[in-house]
Amino acid sequence: MLYRGGVLGSAIVSLAMMCQASVAVAEPDSYPATEQIGVTTLRLVDSDRADPWKPSARRELNVTIHYPTANADSYPLADTVVPWSPNTVLPSQSHLNAPVDGAAGALPVLLFQPGANLPVQTGTSMAENLAGHGYAVVSIDDTHGSFPGTAFPDGHIEPFEGSAGEDFVTASAARVGDIHFVLDELSALTHGSDPDADGAALPAGLGTALDMSKIGMYGHSLGGIMTFYSDPRVRAGVSLDGWADPAQPGELTPGLAADPERPLLFLLRPAADPATRRQILDRMCAGRTGWTRELVLAGTRHWDFTDLDYLPRSVMSAPLLSDQVGAIAPERAHAVVNAYLTAMFDHFLRGRPEPLLDNPDPGFPEITFGA
Structure with missing residues (x-):
């Protein structure tokens, strides 16, 4: 069964608490290898596709791109404020619309999708870390499926549609279309087009920096599941605590096509019911011939x-939220996840040897091979 776990209700409670009071948010102890990260946000409109949550409108996407930059002190730091909230999920370390660092060379492209109902801002620190290692990280918000709403660069906000709360059949179909459309638009960008619906100026060097021959994808929960079913142009994927039974009615849209040869890494929390998860993963991976690893990160939820995970524990200890985070410290959880994300894409997109993917490492004793 696709993990729901009261995600919608928990998200509403958590974000409502953030809206009601100013809370101090912890920050990671360390940031990426590069000194500075740039970020830009595009508004993309798919004129050929209706929005599944609002059929009277064309599908409109908020797409955020993190990338390496340099000498960007004159560019302001971006914010990660959630719509209608005075607070950020996590303060951004990225400079808004700063030019791409030409010395970084060609940038492999990584797509990111958040979990169901969660805003794309919940993936900021991982996107910044990967950008710091020489990737262009393209985060795709789920318009009308993200609580409490999606804010676009022109200032307008598309609110969450309640029907999106538990409808993963529609959500998975929408996300497959989003991935395909965004990759098409990025390809157009590399050929000199400006895909932004408002014609906004793009950061200098962005189009020529993207290496569309090296595309990976990672995501959390439903976003992680979509790495399994994403566009054939995606060469490697990482699912962060996402799995689903494709044969179970109501789990995913029927007819999704998985690439059996795409390398996939599952990075999972300890299972409350290991036997059931094993059955689901076996059905999900049936017929796969490509490289596959299943790793469990101890102490996580x-x-x-x-x-x-960086929200204050005083917030996360509230009813409905306390079972969403584990005993592991946020800084340690992210250090481990970032290490395996980087290793996965460095290996499969850049061809670098990465022993971390093949055997237990004493530097990461929290990781167990096999779900």
Whole structure:
């Protein structure tokens, strides 16, 4: 069964608490290898596709791109404020619309999708870390499926549609279309087009920096499941605590096509029911011939794979939220996740040897091979 775990209700409670009071949010102890990260946000409109949550409108996407930059002190830091909230999920370390660092060379492209109902801001720190290692990280918000709403660069906000709360059949179909459309738009960008619906100026060097021959994808929960079913152009994927039974009615949209040869890494929390999860993963991976690893990160629960893990424990100890984070410290959870994300894409997109993917490592005793 696709992990729901009261995600919608928990998200509403958590974000409502953030809206009601100013809370101090912890920050990671360390940031990426590069000195500075740039970020830009595009508004993309798919004129050929209706929005599944609002059929009277065309599908409109908020797409955030993190990338390496340099000498960007004159560019302001971006914010990660959730719509209608005075608070950020996690303070951004990225400079808004700063030019791409030409010395970084060609940038492999990584797509990111958050969990169901969660805003894309819950993945900021991981996107910044990967950008710091020489990737262009393209985060795709789920318009009308993200609580409490999606804010676009022109200032307008598309609110969450309640029907999106538990409808993963529609959500998975929408996300497959989003991935395909965004990759098409990024390809157009590399050929000199500006795909932004408002014609906004793009950061200098962005189009020429993207290496569309090296595309990976990672995501949390439903976003992680979509790495399994994403566009054929995606060459490697990482699912952060996401799995689903494709044969179970109501789990995913029927007819999703998985690439059996795409390398996939599952990075999972300890299972409450290991036998059931084993059955689901076996059905999900039936017929796979590509490289596959299943790793379990001790001490984690579902939100430890997101920036919500950095919310104060006084917030996360509230009813409905306490079972979303585990005993592991947020800084340690993210250090481990970031290490395996980087290793996965460095190996499969850049061809670098990465022993971390093949055997237990004494530097990461929290990791167990096999789900």
